[in-house]
Amino acid sequence: MTEVTTSEAGAGGATTPDRVLEQQAELLHAYSRHLGAERGRSEHTRRAYLGDVRxxxxxxARRGIDGIDELRIADLRAWLGEQADxxxxRSTIARRAASARTFLRWAERTxxxxxxxxxxxxxxxRRPTLPGVLRQDEAGELLDLATVRADDADPIHVRDRAMLELLYASGIRVGELAALDVDxxxxxxxxxxxxxKGAKERVVPFGAPARRAVEDWLAARPRVVGAHSGAALFLGRRGRxxxxxxxxxxxxxxxxxxxDAPDLGPHGLRHSAATHLLEGGADLRMVQEILGHASLATTQIYTHVSVDRLRRSYEQAHPRA
Known part of the structure; x- marks a missing residue:
């Protein structure tokens, strides 16, 4: 293993991040290969893990530790403590602690x-947090707006409508949507x-409005296809x-x-889809399968969202709430 010493790190013995990471490049590369090839982690997840390890x-290195074999529990606690200060x-600190454990467990095993x-x-x-969601009428207004804008025949607006309809109809992740191919x-x-996640494949249903929106996009897609389009389902103006x-x-x-709607990203549409499915009477395990959650406990947070919204509606409507 390549070691990092403060005397080698730069002028006057100062340790610089670039110098540290340059000397640990081989270690980081090996760990990245392990995350991808052996654990099946996505590029996004590998990037997050490696960022925490860096x-x-x-x-x-700032503490004068020459190699990871010299790390002690006190160093790890000091690292987390510095971040807290x-x-x-809390979620960031918890994630970095988990990243460190995964990395050091791999380092010991190898x-x-x-x-x-x-x-x-x-x-x-981590403090449990309820995800932000749209009301059903707000989701309808959003998709209606996307439909109206798509009437201008701009292929990108037709694409936007198809992306939103598919996100809300299926509850898939934004990265999963972007990775879709036509077939x-x-x-x-x-x-x-x-x-x-974890390179696990699943099949997710979607309804008639999403199907019509995707069909319209597939009809418009040839207008933006370029040399680098390949089989990608959704393309930008330059065909990528x-x-x-x-x-x-x-x-x-x-x-x-x-x-009046909350400012949510694509993940908010995923949260909204899950919440509305449960509000409509869907089985929790069915929603787990649709969302691709490894654990039912992850899906159960949406039951809390539904109960929270039920309580707010009750307090607004009942005269003795």
Whole structure:
């Protein structure tokens, strides 16, 4: 393993982040390969894990720690404590603690460190938060607005309507939407094949409005197809596959025209779809399958959302609430 020493780090012995990460490049590359090839993590997840590990390595080097085999539980606690003192959110600290545990467990298993110092590392528990959602009438207004705008025959507006209809109808993640290819859709049966977290494939149904919107987009799609389009379902004006940032921009922009609706991104449409399914009487395990949650406990947060909204409606409507 390549070591980082303060004497090598730069002029006057100062440790610089770039120098630290340059000398740990081989270690980080090996860990990235492990996350992708062995654990099936997506590019987005690998990027998040590696960012947390880089943060830890730079912190360790500032403390004069030459290699990860010298890390101790006190160093890890000091790392988390520094972030807490800087005002980092509890969720951020909890995520970084989990990233450190995953990394150091891998390092021990592959013989890079003699023992895992994170075994007794305790991070603050995340406070449970209820996801923001649209009311059913607000979701309808959003999709109506997208439909009206698509009437101008601009192929990108036709695409926007199809993306929003499919996001809300299926509850898929924005990254899953952006990764769709044309042949992932079965319009006759009204289902879409999605590659989710952990490279797990699932089939998700969608309704007639989403099918019509996608059919309209497939008719308009040839007008923006370019040399780099490939089989991508949703394209930008230059013919390249859309990315999650572009989809977020579309959702935020359209919601800005609904003054009373919360400002949500594509994930808000996923939350809304799950909540509305449960409010309509859907089985919790069916919603779990549609969303691609590994654990039913993750899906159960939407039951809390529904109960919370039921309580607010009751308090507004009942004379003795």
């Amino acid at each position: 943060h830890l390595l730079v912190f360790a 800087a005002g980092a959110a 013989g890079r460190i003699p023992s895992d110092p994170s075994l007794r590392l305790v991070a603050p528990k 992932d859709l079965d319009l006759r049966q009204g289902v879409v094949r999605v590659l989710g 596959r859309v990315d999650a940032r572009q989809v977020r921009t579309v959702v935020h922009e359209l919601l800005s025209h609904l003054p």
